[in-house]
Each structure stands twice: as structure tokens, then as C-alpha cells.
Amino acid sequence: MPKVLVTDEIAPEGLEILQQSLDVDLRLGIPEDDLVGIIGDYEGLVVRSQTKVNRRIIEHADGLKVIGRAGVGVDNIDLDAATEKGIIVVNSPAGNTLAVAEYSLGMLLALLRKIPHSHASLKSGKWSRSQYMGQQLFGKKLGIIGIGRIGTEVARRAKALGMEVLGSDPFLSSQRAHSLGIELCEVADIFARPDFITFHCPLTKETRNLVNPRSLAQMKDGVFLVNCARGGVIDEAALYDALRSGKVAGAALDVYQEEPPKGSPLLELDNVVATPHLAASTIEAQVDVAVDVADQIVDVFAGRSPANAVNIPSLSPELLESLRPYINLAEKIGLMQGQLADGRMESVELTYGGSIAEHETAVITRCFLKGLIEPMMPRSVNMVNSPHLAESRGIQVVEKRTVSAGDYASMITTALKTSAGTHEVSGTVFGRHDPRIICIDNYRVDIVPQGYVMLSGHVDRPGVIGRVGTLLGNAGINIAAMQVGREHIGGNAVMVLNVDAPISEELLEHLSTLENIHDARMVDFTGSSSR
Numbered sequence: 402m403p404k405v406l407v408t409d410e411i412a413p414e415g416l417e418i419l420q421q422s423l424d425v426d427l428r429l430g431i432p433e434d435d436l437v438g439i440i441g442d443y444e445g446l447v448v449r450s451q452t453k454v455n456r457r458i459i460e461h462a463d464g465l466k467v468i469g470r471a472g473v474g475v476d477n478i479d480l481d482a483a484t485e486k487g488i489i490v491v492n493s494p495a496g497n498t499l500a501v502a503e504y505s506l507g508m509l510l511a512l513l514r515k516i517p518h519s520h521a522s523l524k525s526g527k528w529s530r531s532q533y534m535g536q537q538l539f540g541k542k543l544g545i546i547g548i549g550r551i552g553t554e555v556a557r558r559a560k561a562l563g564m565e566v567l568g569s570d571p572f573l574s575s576q577r578a579h580s581l582g583i584e585l586c587e588v589a590d591i592f593a594r595p596d597f598i599t600f601h602c603p604l605t606k607e608t609r610n611l612v613n614p615r616s617l618a619q620m621k622d623g624v625f626l627v628n629c630a631r632g633g634v635i636d637e638a639a640l641y642d643a644l645r646s647g648k649v650a651g652a653a654l655d656v657y658q659e660e661p662p663k664g665s666p667l668l669e670l671d672n673v674v675a676t677p678h679l680a681a682s683t684i685e686a687q688v689d690v691a692v693d694v695a696d697q698i699v700d701v702f703a704g705r706s707p708a709n710a711v712n713i714p715s716l717s718p719e720l721l722e723s724l725r726p727y728i729n730l731a732e733k734i735g736l737m738q739g740q741l742a743d744g745r746m747e748s749v750e751l752t753y754g755g756s757i758a759e760h761e762t763a764v765i766t767r768c769f770l771k772g773l774i775e776p777m778m779p780r781s782v783n784m785v786n787s788p789h790l791a792e793s794r795g796i797q798v799v800e801k802r803t804v805s806a807g808d809y810a811s812m813i814t815t816a817l818k819t820s821a822g823t824h825e826v827s828g829t830v831f832g833r834h835d836p837r838i839i840c841i842d843n844y845r846v847d848i849v850p851q852g853y854v855m856l857s858g859h860v861d862r863p864g865v866i867g868r869v870g871t872l873l874g875n876a877g878i879n880i881a882a883m884q885v886g887r888e889h890i891g892g893n894a895v896m897v898l899n900v901d902a903p904i905s906e907e908l909l910e911h912l913s914t915l916e917n918i919h920d921a922r923m924v925d926f927t928g929s930s931s932r
Contacts, residue, residue: 402422402423402424403423403424403444403445403466403702404423404424404425404426404442404443404444404445405419405423405424405425405426405443405444405445405446405447405698406425406426406428406439406440406443406445406446406447407419407425407426407427407428407429407446407447407448408428408429408430408431408436408446408447408448408451408452409429409430409447409448409449409450409451409452409471410429410449411447411449411471411687411690411691411694411695412471412684412687412688412690412691412692414688414691414692414695415447415471415688415690415691415692415694415695416691416695418692418695418696418699419447419695419698419699421699422699422702422703423445423698423699423702426443430451431452433453433455433457433458436452436458437457437458437461438461440458440461440462440465441461441462441463441464442464443462443464443465444464444465444466444467444702445465445466445467445468445469445698445701445702446462446465446467446468446469447468447469447471447694447695447698448468448469448470448471448477448478449470449471449472450472450474450477451477452477453477454468454477454478454479454483455479455482456479456481456482459479459482459483459486459488460482460486462486462488465486465488466488466489466701466702467488467489467490467491467697467698467701467702467707468483468488468489468490468491469490469491469492469694469695469697469698470490470491470492470493470694471493471496471687471690471691471693471694472492472493472496472497472681472690473492473493473494473496473497473681473690474492475490475492475711478490480711480712483712484712489701489707489710489712490710490711490712491694491697491698491701491707491708491709491710491711492694492709492711493689493690493693493694493709494550494709494786495550495693496686496689496690496693497680497681497683497686497689497690498550498551498554499554499685499686500680500681500682500683500685500686501551501601501629501680501681502551502554502555502558503558504629504655504679504680504681505551505555505599505601505627505629505680506555506558506559506562508627508629508653508655508674508676509538509597509599509625509627509653510538511653511674512625512627512651512652512653512674513535513536513537513538513597513625513651514533514535514536515533515535517674518533518671519532519533538559538562538563538564538597539562539563539564540563540564540565541564541565541595541596541597542564542565542566542567542594542595542596542597543559543564543565543566543567543595543596543597543598543599544567544568544569544586544591544592544594544595544597544598544599545559545566545567545568545569545583545591545598545599545601546568546569546570546588546591546598546599546600546601546602546611547569547570547600547601547602547603547630548568548569548570548573548578548581548583548601548794549570549601549602549793549794550793551601552568552570552601552602553581553793555599555601556568556581556582556583557581560581560582565584566581566582566583566584567583567584567586567590567591567594567595568581568583568584568585568586568591569585569586569587569588569590569591570602570745570794571745571746571777572745572746572774572777572790572791572794572795572796573585573745573794573795574745574746574747574748574794574795574796574797575745575747575795575820576747576795577794577795578795585745588611589619592616592619592620593619593620593621594621595621595624596621596623596624596625597624597625597626597627598620598624598625598626598627599626599627599628599629600612600626600627600628600629600630600631600634600635601629601630602630602631602634603630603631603778604630604631604632604633604634605777605778607777608631608633608634609633609634610633610634610635610636611634611635612626612634612635612636612639612640613636613639614636614639614642617639617640617643617648617649618648620648620649622647622648623647623648623649623650624648624649624650625649625650625651625652625653626640626649626651626652626653627652627653627654628652628653628654628655628656629655629656629680630656631656632654632656632657632658632659632660633658635654635658637657637658637665637667640652640667641666641667641670644667644670644672644673645670649672650672651672651673651674652667652672652673652674653673653674653675654667654673654674654675654676655675655676655677655678655679655680656678656680657678660677660678661677662675693708693709696708697709697710709786711786723760724760724761724764724765726830726833726834726836727757727765727811727813727830728764728765728768729768729836730813730828730829730830730836730837730850731751731765731766731768731769731772731813731828732768732769732771732772733772733828733836733838733850733926734769734772734813734815734826734827734828734838734850735768735769735770735771735772735773735774735775735815736772736773736775736776736850736924736925736926737772737826737838737850737854737924737926738772738773738815738817738824738826739772739773739774739775739776739777740776740922740923740924740925741824741856741922741924742773742817742819742824743819743821743822744819744820744821744822745819745820746773746794746796746817746818746819747795747796747797747818747819747820748796748797748798748799748817748818749769749770749773749791749796749797749798749799749815749816749817749818750799750800750801750815750816750818751765751766751769751798751799751800751801751813751814751815752800752801752802752803752813752814752815752816753765753800753801753802753803753811753812753813754802754803754804754805754806754807754809754811754812754813754814755804755805755806755809755810755811755812756806756810756811757806757811757812757813758802758803758804758811762800762802763800765813766788766798766800767787767788768787769813769815770787770788770790770791770798771787773787773791773817774787774790774791778790806829809829809839810829811829811830812827812828812829812839813827813828813829814826814827814840815827824841824842825840825841825842825843826838826840826841826842827839827840827841828850836850837849837850838850841856841886841895842895844886844887844888844894844895845886846884846886846895846897847884848884848897848899849882849899850926851899851926851927852881852899852900852901852926852927853899853900853901853902853903853904853923853924853925853926853927854897854898854899854900854923854924854926855896855897855898855900855904855909855921855922855923855924856895856896856897856898856921856922856924857869857895857896857912857913857918857919857920857921857922858893858894858895858918858919858920859893859894859895859896859917859918859919860891860892860893860894860917860918860919861885861887861888861889861890861891861892861893861894862891862917865896865915865916865917865918866883866885866896868915869896869898869912869915869918869921870883872908872911872912873898873900873904873908876904876905876908877902878900878901878902878904878908879900879901879902880898880899880900880901881899881900881901882898882899883896883897883898883899884896884897885897903923903925904921904923909921909922909923
């Protein structure tokens with residue numbers, strides 16, 4: 402039987418499943434050096450968050466076929482190293498959904514009804530009923546930032562409690578929001594309108610310090626905040642000031658910028674309910690994630706596709722190699738669409754034209770979705786889970802095929818529909834391995850999708866390109882390549898600049914204010930191949 406090593410404690414129910422068909426060794430808390438020495442003897446590895454499965458360990462894992470993470474996050478596993486080694490990594494993304502959703506509402510209730518404080522008061526021998534007057538949830542507005550699995554379950558429970566629910570998520574369609582009974586809003590509305598705000602978003606560069614002095618100033622006086630997502634979403638110094646001033650009436654926190662939050666002044670405030678990262682800590686959740694991962698590991702050794710692989714597609718090596726140039730192209734197009742998109746994503750249509758339409762294209766679509774979603778999601782988004790992430794947010798995905806590819810042997814055309822409109826981006830492969838973006842909203846272009854690319858819509862007038870070049874030069878930005886696509890002389894046009902360094906947001910905003918320039922955007926292709 403295949404040998405499986407378990408190095409972190411998991412629920413007995415999961416162990417039992419593994420032991421029924423596999424040879425299981427339990428070595429809890431094994432030091433890294435010892436793990437390096439023995440990992441080559443095993444075909445499977447099961448961990449939670451304590452064991453760090455780094456590149457050094459994986460390089461010694463010559464027989465390892467699968468790593469199972471009994472939980473959601475895979476930050477403790479080097480996904481790139483595992484992929485390079487051909488090791489499947491599986492996790493349990495839904496196992497703690499209900500636990501966190503229930504805990505979030507429990508934290509809100511504890512905060513509003515002052516349950517921890519009144520409990521401590523009574524335990525100390527006091528009977529201070531009037532001191533702990535609370536508020537009810539019924540009829541109040543709850544704002545949810547992040548309507549994924551957990552945010553969706555919070556919304557359902559809040560609706561059952563008679564609350565009005567507002568939600569914000571860049572990947573949630575209006576149709577999906579309507580089916581959940583949620584009023585879909587921009588983030589600014591979530592800050593301004595609700596009585597309570599709860600966070601269920603990943604920690605990305607866009608969500609880091611989402612709660613800051615500026616966003617706090619937009620909120621209602623006396624708002625309550627709940628964070629059971631990631632500590633970095635909140636600027637804790639700004640929150641402390643808002644709690645002291647009364648701008649924020651109270652906060653319930655389960656996660657922190659630094660864990661444990663040693664010396665945090667937030668813990669000294671009476672209007673803060675704080676717990677030590679317990680939202681997912683239920684007996685049921687731990688059983689669910691253990692069983693889920695154990696089932697998937699058994700599936701891998703039985704030759705079946707695991708339900709939640711986070712890095713390896715189910716493809717034969719021959720098919721993967723033949724599709725690789727178009728897989729790379731599709732991801733690049735997705736990255737461009739994702740970074741240029743305005744508004745909420747509703748649907749995307751992919752049209753495969755020419756010879757590529759004769760092949761299996763599902764994996765290409767998955768890689769496009771990976772690129773599309775990746776700018777707003779954590780590092781774990783991949784070609785395996787990207788369709789589910791799109792579906793869960795109500796993004797309709799349609800594939801079409803046509804024998805025509807214009808002047809090219811093959812072409813991929815993507816039409817992304819958002820609440821702000823529809824934009825098309827097309828690409829092809831020159832030769833065998835040279836991906837190109839060849840059309841943006843009917844403008845013919847020839848973009849090498851690598852490094853940093855600036856795009857600007859403008860009116861085709863003399864001097865426009867020169868002014869942009871001068872401003873970039875003054876900022877020390879070197880232009881590696883430049884081209885223009887236009888409707889006709891003097892009409893609307895698009896300028897494409899390959900640059901050697903990223904352009905700051907301030908400079909992009911300034912460029913967008915120049916006469917005859919509609920906007921200026923950056924597309925960063927630097928990380929796509931390594932994600």
C-alpha cells in the first residue's frame with residue numbers, strides 16, 4: 402500500500418479513512434531536518450498549518466505524489482516547488498465555511514449585546530443590568546465586503562435574522578446577488594450606508610488596510626465592525642483612533658496584523674471584543690476538513706481526480722505540451738482583461754477560431770479565468786479552481802468555436818461583460834511559442850504580453866504621443882516599444898507602450914488628465930508565469 406505521512410494533528414475520522422486503504426505513519430511535530438531525512442520514503446503527506454512544506458523538503462520528496470492540507474490556506478506549502486516536482490496539492494476550501502460564518506455573526510451579537518463584558522461583570526460579583534444596554538440586529542443594515550463562500554453564508558443568516566444586507570465583491574454578478582437577496586454595492590457604499598460591516602475578503606494588495614483613516618471617515622457615526630477574515634484588512638492604528646473617538650462604536654476582531662497581537666492597544670478598549678483566531682475552530686469543521694482531504698488523497702492513489710487540487714490539471718503530458726503555447730496566451734489575455742476591467746464582472750465569452758478550435762480547450766479557458774481572477778484573489782487561484790471561483794461569483798463563462806481566425810492560423814477572442822460595458826481582447830501565437838495580443842476593442846495592435854505595458858485611449862492628434870513620452874522620460878521610465886492602433890486619422894486611438902519599469906498611480910492619473918487622452922492604464926505581466 403502507498404505510504405502516507407501525517408505530521409500535524411487531524412480529526413480521527415480523517416485518519417480512519419486513510420488507514421482503510423493506505424499505510425499511514427503519524428509523526429506529529431517532526432522537525433524540518435528530520436522530515437527532510439525521511440520524506441523520500443513516502444508517497445503522500447498530510448499537514449495542517451504547523452508543518453512548513455518548503456522547497457527544501459519537496460526537493461527531497463522523490464516519491465511524493467500528493468500533499469494534503471487539512472484546511473483552506475496553503476501558504477505553508479511551496480506550490481511552485483510542488484508543481485515543478487509533479488506533486489498534486491489538495492486542500493479543503495469549504496470545510497470551515499459554516500464555522501466562520503456562524504462565528505462572525507456570533508461576534509457581532511457578542512459586541513452589540515456586550516455579552517463578554519456583562520459576563521465578566523457578573524462573574525466578579527456585580528449585577529449591573531443598566532450598564533449593558535445593547536442593540537438588536539432586526540431591521541438593521543449589514544454590509545459584507547467579500548461575497549465568497551463565507552460571505553454568502555453570512556448573508557443568508559443575516560437575512561433570516563431580518564437584516565437588510567448590502568454586499569460588495571468584484572466577482573459577484575447582479576443576478577447572483579439578487580438570488581441571495583443582497584443589494585450589490587460598490588465598496589464606497591458599503592462604507593457609507595450600513596450600521597454594521599463585516600469582512601470576508603482575502604488579503605491582497607487591494608484589500609490591505611482597506612479600513613484606513615479615509616474609509617473610516619466615510620462610515621456612519623457609531624458603526625460596528627467585525628473582522629474574521631485577515632488581520633491586514635484593517636489599519637489597527639486608525640481603528641484604535643476611531644474607537645477612542647466614538648466614530649466606530651465597537652469592533653469584534655478574531656484576526657490581527659500581528660498574531661498574537663502582543664501589546665496591541667486595541668485589547669485595552671472596552672468597546673472591542675477580541676478572540677485568538679478561533680473562527681474556524683469547531684469540532685465539525687475540523688472533522689469536515691480532515692475527511693475531505695483524506696477522501697481526496699485516497700482518490701489520487703485510486704487514479705481518480707481529486708475534488709480540490711490547487712496546482713495540477715488533469716491532463717495527459719502529451720495534451721498539456723501541445724496546448725502549452727495557447728495556455729500561456731490565454732492566461733496573459735486574462736491578466737489583461739482582469740487588470741483593465743471596470744465594474745462588476747457579469748460574463749465572459751471565449752471564441753476559439755481556426756485550428757485551435759479543433760482541440761480540447763477546457764484547460765485553456767481555465768487558464769484564462771486564472772489570469773482574469775488572479776489580480777483580485779490570493780495566490781492559490783489556479784487553472785483547477787478558477788472555474789469554481791468564477792461560478793461561485795455568478796460569472797457566466799461561454800465557449801464558442803469557429804473555423805475562421807482571420808489572417809491567423811488560430812485566434813482566441815475574449816469578450817468580458819461587466820456592469821460598465823463589454824471589452825474584447827484577442828490573441829494568437831506566432832510560430833510555436835510567441836504569444837501576442839493582436840486586438841483590443843477592434844483596435845489592431847501587436848503587443849508582446851510580458852513585463853509592463855501601458856495602454857491609453859486617446860484622440861489621434863499631433864503631439865499626444867510626444868507629451869506622454871516626455872512625461873515618462875522625466876520620470877525615468879524607459880519605453881522599450883511603442884505602437885498605435887486607431888480607427889482613422891484624427892479619430893479615436895489606443896497607444897501601447899512596453900516600458901521597463903512600472904508606472905506609478907500618480908503618474909498614470911496625471912497622464913489621464915492630459916488633453917485628448919481618455920485614460921492611462923498599466924498591465925503587469927511580470928508575475929503570471931510564476932504564479
